[in-house]
Amino acid sequence: MGGIDRLISNALLSEIKKKMDLELLHKVERELFLEHGMSIKLSIEHFQKFTSVLKKNSSLDVSKFERDCLDKIIRIKESNEKYFVTIINPILSDSILELFGEYDSRCIITTLLDKEYTIPQILKESKAPKTSGYRKIENMMINGLIVETGKVLSESKKISKLQCVFQEINLDIKKGKTVVNGIIPKKIMEKSSSVKSILQTLE
Structure with a gap:
């Protein structure tokens, strides 16, 4: 974790939960806990772990999904x-x-x-x-x-x-x-x- 990760973590988690299918959300939460011993909230501050688990458990274009969520929070x-x-x-x-x-x-x-x-x-x-x-x-x-x-x-x-x-x-x-x-x-x-x-x- 570093940079602005903690600053935007709550807002980013909220957007992810809005956009993610409930079944997939539960699956990702379970895998994060089993693989890394962390909640989805904590994984937002260690984002590479969240990304890795999402890629393994979904057919989403993960980079696009993450950008779409971030676009609701911050422009750079x-x-x-x-x-x-x-x-x-x-x-x-x-x-x-x-x-x-x-x-x-x-x-x-x-x-x-x-x-x-x-x-x-x-x-x-x-x-x-x-x-x-x-x-x-x-x-x-x-x-x-x-x-x-x-x-x-x-x-x-x-x-x-x-x-x-x-x-x-x-x-x-x-x-x-x-x-x-x-x-x-x-x-x-x-x-x-x-x-x-x-x-x-x-x-």
């Missing part, structure tokens, strides 16, 4: 080593908007838009309160807006470096609709197993 264009994305899934857009609505979370996100920091550095740079700041960073990691990009040595221990998945972000808010537009760096996007079928069409 590539230019100059960056990916320009539009998140069109309303639930995912609203969840990102909700994070930006809270001041300390917004400060944490803007601190990490184009820089990699450890958690102590994030708290220092963003001026977020220590106790609630840790909790908010953890919540954003769970929701995939912040990702681990590496490790650094600190006082003889390795600690994580973190970065926002977006390098730039713009919230387009209209009556009854929120669209998230942003730029995702190449090194983050290309770690994402779930969007490989889209990225291949851009090459």
